[in-house]
Amino acid sequence: MAGPLTVAQILKKRRQAQQALHQEALSVVNHRSAALSDPEGHTTVINLPLPPAVFTVVSWNVQTFEAGKSLGNPFVNKVINRVLEAVSADVCILLESRSDSYVNMNAIETGHVGVKGWKQAADEEEQDDDDEGDEEDDDGGVVAVDEDDDDAIDEDDDGAPLDLLDGGEPLTYQQNVSEMTGKRWLPPKALCIYEPAMVKLQRDVRDLSRIATLKKKKKLTKKETAALKRLRKKRDKNLEADDGYYDVAKRARKHAGQKKFLGNYGYFPKLTKALCVTEQGAPTQTWLEHLRDESFTLVRDYYQLVYVKDDWSEQVLDWSVDISSCPAKDNWRFMLRLKKCTCGESLGSGSCGFCEELGAYTTSLQNLRQAVDSLTFYMCTCQESYSILLRQETDVMNSSTAGVWVKDKLVSVKSAAARLVMRAPDELDTSHGKPVLKAGTLLGYQDNSIGFYGRCPYLLPVELWLPYRGTSQMMYLVAFHGPFGASTNAGVELRAAAMRELMSAGTEPSKALDDEENVMVIGDFNLDWAPDAPKPNGHQKIANALYKDFNKRGFSALIPDGIATSLASIHGAAKWKQKGPDTASFTSSAYDNCFLKGSELKSHVASAAVLDVISWIEENLSEFKLPDDDPQKGKLGTLSKKHQAFYIYRKYVSDHLPIVCDFLVAPISPHTKALRARARALENPNVHRAGVERTVALLRSVTRPSMEAVFHFDEMLDFDVTTTTVDQYLPVYDGETRVATCVGQVDRHQDGYLILKCEPFQGQILWTSWRPMARPRGLDLFLRIHPPGTRVQWKMRNPRPAT
Numbered sequence: 001m002a003g004p005l006t007v008a009q010i011l012k013k014r015r016q017a018q019q020a021l022h023q024e025a026l027s028v029v030n031h032r033s034a035a036l037s038d039p040e041g042h043t044t045v046i047n048l049p050l051p052p053a054v055f056t057v058v059s060w061n062v063q064t065f066e067a068g069k070s071l072g073n074p075f076v077n078k079v080i081n082r083v084l085e086a087v088s089a090d091v092c093i094l095l096e097s098r099s100d101s102y103v104n105m106n107a108i109e110t111g112h113v114g115v116k117g118w119k120q121a122a123d124e125e126e127q128d129d130d131d132e133g134d135e136e137d138d139d140g141g142v143v144a145v146d147e148d149d150d151d152a153i154d155e156d157d158d159g160a161p162l163d164l165l166d167g168g169e170p171l172t173y174q175q176n177v178s179e180m181t182g183k184r185w186l187p188p189k190a191l192c193i194y195e196p197a198m199v200k201l202q203r204d205v206r207d208l209s210r211i212a213t214l215k216k217k218k219k220l221t222k223k224e225t226a227a228l229k230r231l232r233k234k235r236d237k238n239l240e241a242d243d244g245y246y247d248v249a250k251r252a253r254k255h256a257g258q259k260k261f262l263g264n265y266g267y268f269p270k271l272t273k274a275l276c277v278t279e280q281g282a283p284t285q286t287w288l289e290h291l292r293d294e295s296f297t298l299v300r301d302y303y304q305l306v307y308v309k310d311d312w313s314e315q316v317l318d319w320s321v322d323i324s325s326c327p328a329k330d331n332w333r334f335m336l337r338l339k340k341c342t343c344g345e346s347l348g349s350g351s352c353g354f355c356e357e358l359g360a361y362t363t364s365l366q367n368l369r370q371a372v373d374s375l376t377f378y379m380c381t382c383q384e385s386y387s388i389l390l391r392q393e394t395d396v397m398n399s400s401t402a403g404v405w406v407k408d409k410l411v412s413v414k415s416a417a418a419r420l421v422m423r424a425p426d427e428l429d430t431s432h433g434k435p436v437l438k439a440g441t442l443l444g445y446q447d448n449s450i451g452f453y454g455r456c457p458y459l460l461p462v463e464l465w466l467p468y469r470g471t472s473q474m475m476y477l478v479a480f481h482g483p484f485g486a487s488t489n490a491g492v493e494l495r496a497a498a499m500r501e502l503m504s505a506g507t508e509p510s511k512a513l514d515d516e517e518n519v520m521v522i523g524d525f526n527l528d529w530a531p532d533a534p535k536p537n538g539h540q541k542i543a544n545a546l547y548k549d550f551n552k553r554g555f556s557a558l559i560p561d562g563i564a565t566s567l568a569s570i571h572g573a574a575k576w577k578q579k580g581p582d583t584a585s586f587t588s589s590a591y592d593n594c595f596l597k598g599s600e601l602k603s604h605v606a607s608a609a610v611l612d613v614i615s616w617i618e619e620n621l622s623e624f625k626l627p628d629d630d631p632q633k634g635k636l637g638t639l640s641k642k643h644q645a646f647y648i649y650r651k652y653v654s655d656h657l658p659i660v661c662d663f664l665v666a667p668i669s670p671h672t673k674a675l676r677a678r679a680r681a682l683e684n685p686n687v688h689r690a691g692v693e694r695t696v697a698l699l700r701s702v703t704r705p706s707m708e709a710v711f712h713f714d715e716m717l718d719f720d721v722t723t724t725t726v727d728q729y730l731p732v733y734d735g736e737t738r739v740a741t742c743v744g745q746v747d748r749h750q751d752g753y754l755i756l757k758c759e760p761f762q763g764q765i766l767w768t769s770w771r772p773m774a775r776p777r778g779l780d781l782f783l784r785i786h787p788p789g790t791r792v793q794w795k796m797r798n799p800r801p802a803t
Helices: 007-034 076-086 101-110 196-216 222-241 247-253 256-267 286-291 294-302 328-333 363-375 489-504 538-552 613-619 641-652 673-678 685-701 776-784
Strands: 053-061 091-097 174-181 190-192 303-308 314-317 334-338 384-390 411-413 427-429 436-438 458-465 472-481 506-508 519-524 592-597 605-610 659-665 708-712 715-721 728-734 737-750 753-761 764-770 791-797
Touching: 007 605, 007 659, 053 472, 053 519, 053 592, 076 613, 076 641, 091 458, 091 472, 091 519, 174 458, 190 256, 196 222, 196 247, 196 256, 196 328, 247 256, 286 294, 294 303, 294 363, 294 737, 303 328, 314 334, 328 334, 384 472, 458 659, 472 489, 489 538, 519 659, 592 605, 592 659, 613 641, 728 753, 737 764
Parallel strands: 053 091, 472 519, 708 764
Antiparallel strands: 053 659, 091 384, 174 384, 190 334, 303 314, 303 334, 411 458, 427 436, 458 472, 519 592, 605 659, 715 791, 728 737, 737 753, 737 791, 753 764
């Protein structure tokens, strides 16, 4: 049976495909040149076609990209760098980049470990499925549990990344875009005020309650036994230092109201330490002034300020209240409680017509999410993310609707239009008279009544020119990490249903994925395809049916024969030591693959394979020395090189092998560079919609005499600080395209936007607003280094007055 291919085998297949197509083109030229007749003996020049270039896409489920887990090892970046470089990958799609995407990816690129232990506190009763949840102790009540308490980074660390290098090289591939995916975000029901003494008390109560709960259980799991041992050791150490260490916590556990409050205080996000204590660690009340700032208007719109009284009941306060009479050490008494709509649901749910504008997928809620992120230790959620890495040689200047051009080949990656796929195509609503374009219905990925609710697919349009063609092909590349769920037939049916749901996804405003001509669906589908199994099991039968269904729709699986990609476990019984000698024997299920639709694209696939990274490590084994604390240190050398390579990859990099797809495309030549100018511009409809809303808000907020105008634009091409003191507006026309350079100043910040003012002539003012495409932490930094009054120069594509 076929198995993974080594780097050398993939490169050989690629070269053979290039040579075959080039020879075919040369034979056409030779045939035509032989037919030429020139009776007058004139010289005829024939330009020989260039060999085709190769555009390479890699999909890699690197689930160990989890902050606090694998970034502290010296292998993960090295393997990704070297393997991608070895196959000359142009685009790498990282699946299951765990934890918060911008912090996590920044940690990957800088070599720093991010923060772990974040939880989504969308609902008081809803807990993360991966945690054991809140434990009830012998006195009843609920106390939030963190089983990794000794290893987790507490709120004391202010949400900052640890200053810990991963011991290896940084990624050489550039992260171009990255986006979190998972269950839709809802605002936390409460935000607490950080107070050091209350944080300590909450942890002490939690530890005592957890010990009591575990002692009551008749039989403990291995994990619970270790947790109990750790907690007892911590308790005994504290009591040895102070025999009255837990007196306050013991009294608190006996008071139902206080105990419930402490459980909530530990569970809900807290404002950052910098807002609530001085540099010396003393409590301060500056947090309230900070929340009264204009930039946190949305927080005040969604949340009400409450005060916890002595009987543990809550009193609603006005945001203008003077709290100076309350000692700063009682900061914990203040909370931000999420408001409720008249329909009875919390704001953010969008459950009725009154609160719909503040509900899920609205600009208001997106802005609130960023505000909450900047205020708290919470960092929104522990969702995983899709991340698109591009080669460093890629011509990446600015994010452009015309795409990011891949070096030396006619391929444009439309990263500006990359987005999560959440909806069906837009609909034309005529129910109210004049036709209105209405956002398509939510797909099952974001419908909590559907069994595969959670991770969305990720769309990355790619425009490419096939060899010896004058027109381009728009390929809709869809990356998808399918749901896993229950390992039952019903659970696997849900995985297949999630794949079929893809066909209803909207690619362009009025078009579904199933109707597109050229589509590539790539990723980890969690469906074990076994087309050649003589007796497929129930799970494989479901996967086989899905593959047949896709084939009927015109989608061909590029990696044939059900080649397995997921790897055997190295935990528990050491069965992996009996496997071998080839890489295929270490694999288990054929979860990863690539579906391709489009006859012309299919005819230009040079190769598609599961990449044998284990053999690559085996060939370079001397570069991978185990850390001193690895349990196999000193033992692994007794095994074969293949076993050593498997262990290193499986433990430190991933439990999946990547897949590689090569396309033959047109190379860049002097006469083809002009084709770049004709590349289609694709914008992200979500970003466009937010920009329009921002412009409308600016129109309403600016008092505009007749000589003032608010300008909208298609794209911000450049933005930088300038020393020029005179305002300028310099438009340049190129056919139907207009590019204008403006010199002016930052007038103010509003909801994360820079409000820009340009007065090229006295009394004639041009207003515009722009928000950098940056994650919240990067955006906050950008705004701080461009305060109001900063002289700036910016360049816009197609600026026009907004009406």
